[in-house]
Amino acid sequence: MQVFSGHSGPVTCGGFSSDGKFVVTASVDGTAKVWNPKNGKCRHSFGNVGKQTSWHDQHVGGILSLAISADCTTIVTGKTRSPLTTTGHNLTY
Numbered sequence: 001m002q003v004f005s006g007h008s009g010p011v012t013c014g015g016f017s018s019d020g021k022f023v024v025t026a027s028v029d030g031t032a033k034v035w036n037p038k039n040g041k042c043r044h045s046f047g048n049v050g051k052q053t054s055w056h057d058q059h060v061g062g063i064l065s066l067a068i069s070a071d072c073t074t075i076v077t078g079k080t081r082s083p084l085t086t087t088g089h090n091l092t093y
Contacts, residue, residue, distance in 0.1 A: 002040045006033055012064050017072045024075055028062030032077050046075075 009029035016023055022043060026032040031047040065078035 002037060004033070004035045004040055004042075006042050006045070007031060009062065012062060013066050015066060015068050017068050018070055019072050021072065024066055024068055026063035026066045026077055030062060032063060032066060032075060034075075046077075 004023065004025060007025065007027035007029050008031075009027045011025050011027050014023060014025040016037070020037065023035040023037045024032060025035065029047075031045055033042050033046075034044040035042055063077045063079055067076045068074070069076075
């Protein structure tokens with residue numbers, strides 16, 4: 001079993017890409033992370049608790065849900081502050 005370490009808060013959700021090439025996790029820290037499932041290394045992190053980027057500002061309070069598109073090119077995350085707000089992230093690996 002692979003361990004994915006890197007969020008500064010509890011992980012609330014996660015999922016595998018349909019092709020098995022990456023895992024995505026999301027957290028109450030307002031970030032979503034893309035991981036290599038073979039070695040456990042973080043490939044990319046969306047949001048930044050230290051910098052208050054516009055993406056992070058949309059996810060203050062944490063992320064409760066995520067979905068990965070069937071073609072593995074987009075991640076959609078849902079936050080806690082609004083029931084229908086989502087933010088999409090384009091993946092090009």
